[in-house]
Amino acid sequence: MRRTLLAATILGVCAFAQQKPATPAPTQAQQQPQAQPQVPLDPKKAQLKADSDALAKAAQELQELLAKTKSDEMSLPVIKKAEEVQRLAKQVQKDLKQK
Numbered sequence: 001m002r003r004t005l006l007a008a009t010i011l012g013v014c015a016f017a018q019q020k021p022a023t024p025a026p027t028q029a030q031q032q033p034q035a036q037p038q039v040p041l042d043p044k045k046a047q048l049k050a051d052s053d054a055l056a057k058a059a060q061e062l063q064e065l066l067a068k069t070k071s072d073e074m075s076l077p078v079i080k081k082a083e084e085v086q087r088l089a090k091q092v093q094k095d096l097k098q099k
Contacts, residue, residue: 048095055088 013094041049069075 044095044098048092051088051092051095053090055085058085058088 020065026090062078065075065078065081069078
């Protein structure tokens with residue numbers, strides 16, 4: 001049961017991490033850089049962004065590890081990376097609930 005839940009969580013996070021938003025091709029007016037002052041991020045938003053980036057990176061690494069392993073075995077590094085992905089996913093979820 002726990003392996004099934006962990007596998008489902010891993011697959012969901014990997015699918016979420018791979019999604020790329022559909023953006024239209026920029027027009028010529030949009031290609032020119034605009035000189036807008038950068039607004040510093042709120043510390044909570046910055047932490048959420050950092051956690052989200054770490055989650056996406058860990059999910060990508062997990063996917064690469066899974067591609068290298070045989071389908072009938074789970075190596076220790078794969079299990080540890082899956083636990084890291086799960087921990088990061090819970091942290092991001094917690095951060096989102098606090099907003």
